Amino acid sequence: MTLSVVVAGGGTAGHIEPAMAFADAVRRLRPDATVTALGTEKGLDTRLIPARGYPLELIPPVPLPRKPSGDLLRLPVKVWSAVSAVRDVLRKVDADVVVGFGGYVALPAYLAARGRTPIVVHEANARAGLANKVGARFAARVAAAVPGSGLPNAEVLGIPLRHAVTTLDRNALRPAAREHFGLPADGPVLLVFGGSQGARSLNSAVAAALPGLTEEGIAVLHAHGAAGTPADPAPGYVPQMYRARPYIEDMHLAYAAADAVLCRAGAMTVAEVSAVGLPAVYVPLPHGNGEQALNAEPVVAAGGGVLVPDAELTGDRVLAELVPLLGDAARLEAAGKAARASGHADADERLARLVLDVVEGRP
Structure with a gap:
């Protein structure tokens, strides 16, 4: 069957580059796969993602505080508007899995996919941000670049890098x-x-x-x-x-x-x-x-x-x-x-294989 992967890693190069390296690895392992990126008009999404040859679906931006606070409580309208937009994308591309890399694109992606589409979370930083802390609670698998990220049951793989x-x-x-x-x-x-x-x-x-x-x-x-x-x-x-x-x-x-x-x-x-x-x-x-x-x-x-x-x-x-x-x-x-x-030079393919295991139901 054709594989449909949605990646959520927009905003900064630190989120976009691992997502694109992972996407490249998926296409090397499964040439039949389609990979769709979520992003917003804010940040580097519209410049970096199309240049790498991947379709970009824009959703409303949801700026996030680094920690739970009153600012987050004041965002429900923006959050749910973005969640609705992501659900439309997931239906349109018939997504098999959502892979999130943190940042303000990832949170609505996790919330939209919850209970509908399997989720895999990747944390690049030594300390996890808010979006990945939320996503890890209901993800099928969680990966991290280094030990001690703060995410439960995280598998240390490194950061996906350009080939x-x-x-x-x-x-x-x-x-x-x-x-x-x-x-x-x-x-x-x-x-x-x-x-x-x-x-x-x-x-x-x-x-x-x-x-x-x-x-x-x-x-x-x-x-x-x-x-x-x-x-x-x-x-x-x-x-x-x-x-x-x-x-x-x-x-x-x-x-x-x-x-x-x-x-x-x-x-x-x-x-x-x-x-x-x-x-x-x-x-x-x-x-x-x-x-x-x-x-x-x-x-x-x-x-x-x-x-x-x-x-x-x-x-x-x-x-x-x-x-x-x-x-x-x-x-x-x-x-x-x-x-x-x-280092972990093979992190891109290790994460891609982990995601394929999730899609195919392997533990």
């Missing part, structure tokens, strides 16, 4: 990747990025550290964000030693060009960086509930990276952490192997 990342051969692609970015063919390269919006503290620290890095022969590939500011190299610097871009579309090429990473510790970032075997200095976002530090802890504990609090990130700290690492080939290789071993 271009999980199958990346960094050594084979390295020459072409460095040429693509205009980086030196030889010598260590540090990749710096802070997410799609960049990160002011990372940008400032790199600017302060750049003279010391280049003096040590370390080239820098810097994604500073659309609203961020690139470093201002000293006069007379070699252009190949510092390449700045507002945003890097082809992250697999950036990973192939690099030897180490300076980055935030969002769930997707940690999963991708560790899956490709790159050691990293993780600088958790200093806001929220502290989940970014928790995201990176398994990799750090395995020896694949270090954690530096945002308040302690300076140019001197960048040099202290990265110059010794990038100057020691044996240490760099060991840290890279530890990073890769701590």
Whole structure:
């Protein structure tokens, strides 16, 4: 029979990318499957999801508080309007299963499917959000990226990642990747990025550290964000030693060009960086509930990276952490192997098989 899967993972790239990677895995395992994505006009849904080749069904947005509060009690009209819209979609596509990845698209999807269509929940973060806490109560199966998410009976699978990342051969692609970015063919390269919006503290620290890095022969590939500011190299610097871009579309090429990473510790970032075997200095976002530090802890504990609090990130700290690492080939290789071993490069297909088991009635 034809398989109809509905994925609910809209809003941010952190929800959309795992959903799309999972969808790709479903289609590899079941070429006859149809995968429909739920989303809203708010966020990145209308840009990212159609670009990946999946039909997008728009529902009314339901902004959610991170924890149960009075704000949630004031949302019943919006919630039930979205639930009604999701039910229409589930009927239209004759859905066999709903797979949710959290966020404001997932809650109405869970409520619409409850008692009608089997539900599978995937939690990417170290601490589950409100939508997945609700969905897990009546899901057929629950999966998580790391232990300790707070969801009952969660099976730890990792985060579904793009096939271009999980199958990346960094050594084979390295020459072409460095040429693509205009980086030196030889010598260590540090990749710096802070997410799609960049990160002011990372940008400032790199600017302060750049003279010391280049003096040590370390080239820098810097994604500073659309609203961020690139470093201002000293006069007379070699252009190949510092390449700045507002945003890097082809992250697999950036990973192939690099030897180490300076980055935030969002769930997707940690999963991708560790899956490709790159050691990293993780600088958790200093806001929220502290989940970014928790995201990176398994990799750090395995020896694949270090954690530096945002308040302690300076140019001197960048040099202290990265110059010794990038100057020691044996240490760099060991840290890279530890990073890769701590990851879950097969999470996309493991989640896809779990969902197929639910549809086919297997425990």
